[in-house]
Amino acid sequence: xxxxxxxxxxxxxxxxxxxxxxxxxxxxxxxxxxxxxxxxxxxxxxxxxxxxxxxxxxxxxxxxxxxxxxxxxxxxxxxxxxxxxxxxxxxxxxxxxxxxxxxxxxxxxxxxxxxxxxxxxxxxxxxxxxxxxxxxxxxxxxxxxxxxxxxxxxxxxxxxxxxxxxxxxxxxxxxxxxxxxxxxxxxxxxxxxxxxxxxxxxxxxxxxxxxxxxxxxxxxxxxxxxxxxxxxxxxxxxxxxxxxxxxxxxxxxxxxxxxxxxxxxxxxxxxxxxxxxxxxxxxxxxxxxxxxxxxxxxxxxxxxxxxxxxxxxxxxxxxxxxxxxxxxxxxxxxxxxxxxxxxxxxxxxxxxxxxxxxxxxxxxxxxxxxxxxxxxxxxxxxxxxxxxxxxxxxxxxxxxxxxxxxxxxxxxxxxxxxxxxxxxxxxxxxxxxxxxxxxxxxxxxxxxxxxxxxxxxxxxxxxxxxxxxxxxxxxxxxxxxxxxxxxxxxxxxxxxxxxxxxxxxxxxxxxxxxxxxxxxxxxxxxxxxx
Amino acid sequence: xxxxxxxxxxxxxxxxxxxxxxxxxxxxxxxxxxxxxxxxxxxxxxxxxxxxxxxxxxxxxxxxxxxxxxxxxxxxxxxxxxxxxxxxxxxxxxxxxxxxxxxxxx
Numbered sequence: 001x002x003x004x005x006x007x008x009x010x011x012x013x014x015x016x017x018x019x020x021x022x023x024x025x026x027x028x029x030x031x032x033x034x035x036x037x038x039x040x041x042x043x044x045x046x047x048x049x050x051x052x053x054x055x056x057x058x059x060x061x062x063x064x065x066x067x068x069x070x071x072x073x074x075x076x077x078x079x080x081x082x083x084x085x086x087x088x089x090x091x092x093x094x095x096x097x098x099x100x101x102x103x104x105x106x107x108x109x110x111x112x113x114x115x116x117x118x119x120x121x122x123x124x125x126x127x128x129x130x131x132x133x134x135x136x137x138x139x140x141x142x143x144x145x146x147x148x149x150x151x152x153x154x155x156x157x158x159x160x161x162x163x164x165x166x167x168x169x170x171x172x173x174x175x176x177x178x179x180x181x182x183x184x185x186x187x188x189x190x191x192x193x194x195x196x197x198x199x200x201x202x203x204x205x206x207x208x209x210x211x212x213x214x215x216x217x218x219x220x221x222x223x224x225x226x227x228x229x230x231x232x233x234x235x236x237x238x239x240x241x242x243x244x245x246x247x248x249x250x251x252x253x254x255x256x257x258x259x260x261x262x263x264x265x266x267x268x269x270x271x272x273x274x275x276x277x278x279x280x281x282x283x284x285x286x287x288x289x290x291x292x293x294x295x296x297x298x299x300x301x302x303x304x305x306x307x308x309x310x311x312x313x314x315x316x317x318x319x320x321x322x323x324x325x326x327x328x329x330x331x332x333x334x335x336x337x338x339x340x341x342x343x344x345x346x347x348x349x350x351x352x353x354x355x356x357x358x359x360x361x362x363x364x365x366x367x368x369x370x371x372x373x374x375x376x377x378x379x380x381x382x383x384x385x386x387x388x389x390x391x392x393x394x395x396x397x398x399x400x401x402x403x404x405x406x407x408x409x410x411x412x413x414x415x416x417x418x419x420x421x422x423x424x425x426x427x428x429x430x431x432x433x434x435x436x437x438x439x440x441x442x443x444x445x446x447x448x449x450x451x452x453x454x455x456x457x458x459x460x461x462x463x464x465x466x467x468x469x470x471x472x473x474x475x476x477x478x479x480x481x482x483x484x485x486x487x488x489x490x491x492x493x494x495x496x497x498x499x500x501x502x503x504x505x506x507x508x509x510x511x512x513x514x515x516x517x518x519x520x521x522x523x524x525x526x527x528x529x530x
Numbered sequence: 531x532x533x534x535x536x537x538x539x540x541x542x543x544x545x546x547x548x549x550x551x552x553x554x555x556x557x558x559x560x561x562x563x564x565x566x567x568x569x570x571x572x573x574x575x576x577x578x579x580x581x582x583x584x585x586x587x588x589x590x591x592x593x594x595x596x597x598x599x600x601x602x603x604x605x606x607x608x609x610x611x612x613x614x615x616x617x618x619x620x621x622x623x624x625x626x627x628x629x630x631x632x633x634x635x636x
Contacts, residue, residue: 190551192618193560204615211611214603308532309595354597358533362604369611 004180016177017381023170024378025401026153030167030223031371032405033150038352038363039492040143044087046492047416048139049476055117057085057092058285060271065120066093067267069113070293072125077110078294084287087140090123091115094130095293098250104235105158106246112137131157141426142416146409151227154431158231165232168224171370174377175216178209185210201383205376208369215366216373222350253332258319261296268323270300273316276325277302281314296321301329311348312341375402396445403455404441406503410462411437414469421473456507463500467493536598539586540605546583547610550576551617561618 004012020027036043055061062083070078079097086092096110108130114123114137126133134144152160179185189210193199209216238246267290274285281304289301298320303313317326332340348354352363378398385391415433419426444458445451470493471477481489551557555570562568571579583606590599 187556190554190557190614190617191560192614194618195560207614208611211607211614214607306597309597311596311600349600355532355536355601358536359597359601362601362608365608366604369608 004183009181009183012177012181016174016181019170019173019177020374020377021381023167024174024374025398026163027167027171028371028374028378028401029153029405030150030164031367031374032409033146034219034223035364035367035371036146036409037150038360038367040147041353042357042360042488042492043146044140044143045089045486046489047142047413047470047475048087048090049481049486049489050088050090050139056284057089057117058083058274058288059117060275061117061120062091062115062274062288063267063270063272065091065113065115065122066270066290068120069093069111069115069122070095070267073111075294079292080108081290081293082287083290086114086137087143089117090139091117092137094133096130100246103158104244104246105231106250107131114139135427136425138420138426141430142413145412145416145427145430161227161231165224165227168220168227171216171220172224175209175213175220179213182206182210201376201380205373205380208376209373212366212369212373216370218349219367219370222346225346226350258297258299258326262292263296264294265296265298265321267294267298267320268318272323273300273302273318273325276318277304277316280316280325280328281307283307283314286313290320293320299326306348306354311354312344378402396451399451399455400442400445403452403459404438404445406459407441407455407462408434408437410459410466413466414462417466417469417473417475453507456503460500460503460507463496463503466496532595532598533601535590535595536601536605539590539598539602540609542586543583543602543606544609544613546579547606548613548617550579550583551610551614557617 066081066083070081073095077095077097081093081095083091083093092112092114094108094110094112096108098106099109101107109128110130112126112130112133115121116123124137126136128136134140148154150164152164154160155163182188188203188206190207192203192207234246234249238244238249242248270288270290274288277285283305286303286305288303291297291299291301300318300320302316302318304316306313312331315329315331317329318324319326330336330340331344352359375398379395379402382391382395382398386395411433412430415429416426419429441451441455444454448454476484476486476489478490478493481487550571553568553571558568558570587599587602587606590602
């Protein structure tokens, strides 16, 4: 028991509620889309599976594709090259330079290529600002849309990231105040009072919140750090450390590997560097970054996936001019430091990708639990204040967002496949589908007697339809997938069908109705998951 | 290897925590009523079992298995949360069936 006077408990309860209420609906959106974002690679592979016998994106053979592409690119975009696999394990390279926008933020501008992994030829070429190019590259459209919704709620930079950062901080405040408000945290860890419906809703919320407490703190801290570092942290560091200049700050972060020498020099074999990196780390490469392509001081940074024990990637630096191994590079700066290690841990802990599908599945469940705690907390809060018209209406808005969001997310996927089948840019269709679904969900909440049931049934129908629509819109069928190394596509199809069955079951299940507060409650607490 | 270690550690911790939950005084009182046949654990025993449940994670951490430690923690809290939901429902439906039988025979 955490000893607090009744007055302090009341204050904490007010902080717990009022810190959450203004941002809780957005927090719920960030959490649910975060669940999806954990599987962004799998969603990309599923939505844009590319069949055919081909080596992995970063397997030998990549070097000649890059050299051929570099010859077609304006040399001013040779400043940096980012190479990594995207949806369906397609090989993607972005030759770019960094420019400073009028608002003072640095952005990347250049030329992006998608290569055919079988023969190394260029499949698509884009030129422009990085964000626009990534959006225009259709194969990763769906995954990117969902990730952007999680990262910035599709609000332009820097406002979207500032908002999600604030949401992360709010989650931190809610978690800590919730811990203090829950006086018998340990004693109540196993208790669900099912015989008292009025208390059951509260117990379900408290038990889920209590068990998930460590991860609520972890995800809130790492999420707000990642959201706020670029739009807030970097300008502040640049202002106080470098008189507002961002370039020397980035040089410190990136730990410029080789002494500057702009003499032109052909690039050495990058495939050989990747083979060496594999033998050093025993893991596979995640991405390659090349600085100063075609110069004597060209540096190739190879990021390898974490080894069995670690959460952090291993990075090796090679000389681009002669292919020699230079050093193992820390995550930040030139020399290993506690700050650099902490910075790397933040990423590993937030994304949960360090152990493949197993850790992703775990992070998905933890985010699901947090989303449940958020939704049930909102419904409890509004339920207790049913006497006030404003709170009653807010309860309806909570149902709209809580049960309408899954409908909107499934609609985005549907729109993506339909747009690709129609041969048009998918981004506009996905955005339109998202807003249309939101409007239809709002109308359902306004007109239907049991909007929760209808929205869950709509979610079930859309999820069940997605595997079929994927296939009908040109995706590979199950018999085609069985023989390939794309078993993940079948797994995602099955997961969607399981999700559809779960939503259908939840829509038909009678709610565990709490006793109506005075006057009669119109908002129902959510049923326990499962 | 990291997943196997994390699974084993989480299984051990979940079992120990579930055992604490099974003999938790408040849970027994509200879910099984006064007629509960099991005696609740003493505070001393609870602490001992909780310490034992934390041991696999501490061992993983001491061995430098960072990724397995994080997965152990995540896996344990998720599994125990699901177990609490399941045991609450299972006990309740058993109690209801017992009540119905008594009602029918009476």
